[in-house]
Amino acid sequence: xxxxxxxxxxxxxxxxxxxxxxxxxxxxxxxxxxxxxxxxxxxxxxxxxxxxxxxxxxxxxxxxxxxxxxxxxxxxxxxxxxxxxxxxxxxxxxxxxxxxxxxxxxxxxxxxxxxxxxxxxxxxxxxxxxxxxxxxxxxxxxxxxxxxxxxxxxxxxxxxxxxxxxxxxxxxxxxxxxxxxxxxxxxxxxxxxxxxxxxxxxxxxxxxxxxxxxxxxxxxxxxxxxxxxxxxxxxxxxxxxxxxxxxxxxxxxxxxxx
Amino acid sequence: xxxxxxxxxxxxxxxxxxxxxxxxxxxxxxxxxxxxxxxxxxxxxxxxxxxxxxxxxxxxxxxxxxxxxxxxxxxxxxxxxxxxxxxxxxxxxxxxxxxxxxxxxxxxxxxxxxxxxxxxxxxxxxxxxxxxxxxxxxxxxxxxxxxxxxxxxxxxxxxxxxxxxxxxxxxxxxxxxxxxxxxxxxxxxxxxxxxxxxxxxxxxxxxxxxxxxxxxxxxxxxxxxxxxxxxxxxxxxxxxxxxxxxxxxxxxxxxxxxxxxxxxxxxxxxxxxxxxxxxxxxxxxxxxxxxxxxxxxxxxxxxxx
Numbered sequence: 001x002x003x004x005x006x007x008x009x010x011x012x013x014x015x016x017x018x019x020x021x022x023x024x025x026x027x028x029x030x031x032x033x034x035x036x037x038x039x040x041x042x043x044x045x046x047x048x049x050x051x052x053x054x055x056x057x058x059x060x061x062x063x064x065x066x067x068x069x070x071x072x073x074x075x076x077x078x079x080x081x082x083x084x085x086x087x088x089x090x091x092x093x094x095x096x097x098x099x100x101x102x103x104x105x106x107x108x109x110x111x112x113x114x115x116x117x118x119x120x121x122x123x124x125x126x127x128x129x130x131x132x133x134x135x136x137x138x139x140x141x142x143x144x145x146x147x148x149x150x151x152x153x154x155x156x157x158x159x160x161x162x163x164x165x166x167x168x169x170x171x172x173x174x175x176x177x178x179x180x181x182x183x184x185x186x187x188x189x190x191x192x193x194x195x196x197x198x199x200x201x202x203x204x205x206x207x208x209x210x211x212x213x214x215x216x217x218x219x220x221x222x223x224x225x226x227x228x229x230x231x232x233x234x235x236x237x238x239x240x241x242x243x244x245x246x247x248x249x250x251x252x253x254x255x256x257x258x
Numbered sequence: 259x260x261x262x263x264x265x266x267x268x269x270x271x272x273x274x275x276x277x278x279x280x281x282x283x284x285x286x287x288x289x290x291x292x293x294x295x296x297x298x299x300x301x302x303x304x305x306x307x308x309x310x311x312x313x314x315x316x317x318x319x320x321x322x323x324x325x326x327x328x329x330x331x332x333x334x335x336x337x338x339x340x341x342x343x344x345x346x347x348x349x350x351x352x353x354x355x356x357x358x359x360x361x362x363x364x365x366x367x368x369x370x371x372x373x374x375x376x377x378x379x380x381x382x383x384x385x386x387x388x389x390x391x392x393x394x395x396x397x398x399x400x401x402x403x404x405x406x407x408x409x410x411x412x413x414x415x416x417x418x419x420x421x422x423x424x425x426x427x428x429x430x431x432x433x434x435x436x437x438x439x440x441x442x443x444x445x446x447x448x449x450x451x452x453x454x455x456x457x458x459x460x461x462x463x464x465x466x467x468x469x470x471x472x473x474x475x476x477x478x479x480x481x482x483x484x485x486x487x488x489x490x491x492x493x494x495x496x497x498x499x500x501x502x503x504x505x506x507x508x509x510x511x512x513x514x515x516x517x518x519x520x521x522x523x524x525x526x527x528x529x530x531x532x533x534x535x536x537x538x539x540x541x542x543x544x545x546x547x548x549x550x551x552x553x554x555x556x557x558x559x560x561x562x563x
Contacts, residue, residue, distance in 0.1 A: 095453035
């Protein structure tokens with residue numbers, strides 16, 4: 001797109017990034033009825049990277065996350081994962097490629113217990129590592145262990161957020177997609193979650209695609225970032241570099257536009 | 259007192275049958291928000307499958323043990339009824355998913371008419387009798403000539419229902435299939451995001467509902483000794499009433515509602531007027547819908563988000 005300005009190549013990017021990205025979103029257009037929510041978006045996520053997508057409310061961030069899963073389907077453009085075109089693949093098959101999402105609104109199963117919600121997360125992994133992964137998640141979020149037999153619908157917003165992330169991790173994803181993981185959480189817990197993401201990325205090489213309104217934390221954490229405005233990527237570059245840009249600071253960090 | 263106990267036994271027997279059918283209504287409603295008007299006719303079809311199978315088993319195979327014959331009939335009827343319902347969902351409801359809300363219900367009414375007419379044409383419009391299968395009776399009380407009896411077939415109906423409901427409960431609550439089923443019911447999109455094949459899960463719901471309706475069909479045939487092409491409608495609507503009374507979407511509610519409707523119908527017949535027993539059952543439907551639309555064990559519409 002004409003107004004896309006690319007910052008200088010990211011120096012810290014992609015520890016293991018090969019030539020071909022793990023996830024490539026190419027010219028994707030998504031519609032809700034007649035309204036075009038994504039107007040031709042290009043995003044790359046390389047193996048081992050943390051990539052963040054920032055933007056204000058209604059920019060289309062969550063739409064992009066869901067479009068990658070085919071909910072809704074992209075009307076134009078292409079989504080390639082691991083060299084396979086997944087643009088028209090059924091949603092559940094995309095999940096079996098080990099892409100996990102903690103979606104907007106958390107979408108906890110309200111009448112299932114915390115334990116059952118985590119079991120649901122493990123369904124694509126075939127329960128081979130269930131106990132081991134459960135311990136890891138409880139390690140990350142001890143609160144969930146206390147609530148293990150409580151129904152999802154009765155948890156507080158923050159607890160649901162932890163459960164949504166834990167559920168995504170239970171599938172042993174190769175690509176973890178997090179939609180606003182900081183939403184509704186106390187600052188201390190946000191820090192915990194971001195530390196956990198960094199640690200998973202460093203220790204296990206987990207690739208993370210992160211959508212955030214909390215641009216400061218997200219850009220500090222990410223190797224690379226994209227700025228989405230009204231369904232278009234307007235800026236891209238290394239995370240810390242975007243953090244320095246006056247336009248980003250004005251719009252997303254210093255209480256500018258919203 | 260003796261009349262009361264006798265009617266209690268009869269009511270629980272009938273209620274078991276309604277409860278088994280009601281589960282099919284409530285599960286389908288829970289997962290795709292549709293009232294499956296053809297479900298009563300699926301139940302009717304299952305009693306014909308049972309009838310044909312019973313005659314084949316006893317005459318062609320020459321099996322004389324009635325319990326073995328019943329067991330075979332039960333399995334065969336469950337299998338073919340499930341297959342029928344699977345096919346119905348595939349051709350009549352799945353293509354309409356994503357269409358407007360009433361579309362699949364209208365399709366279900368069409369399917370209901372189709373099934374009843376198909377059976378009428380292929381099996382004839384008259385009552386089809388089977389020889390009495392289980393005739394033994396236990397006399398519980400004898401009060402100056404009024405005998406309180408418990409027929410063996412009533413014992414069979416209640417026992418088979420209880421065992422199957424426990425198995426069914428285990429399937430839904432403890433297995434990954436049941437968990438997937440509940441997940442799709444609660445949030446279809448999220449279930450897909452976690453790798454659950456939503457279409458398969460919905461098919462599975464129709465298969466399970468039909469299997470339980472088939473059990474009801476076999477029991478109905480054994481209890482009354484006849485099958486008739488129009489016998490899907492009234493029991494079907496009563497089972498639907500049971501599902502509404504228990505709280506549509508709630509599985510324990512469907513069973514509870516079934517038992518209550520069976521008891522209400524039987525007690526009304528015994529103490530008031532047998533001609534108005536259907537009026538009594540359907541008045542319950544109206545009263546529930548007006549004063550307690552969420553039913554006895556249903557959840558209120560509003561949910562914490």
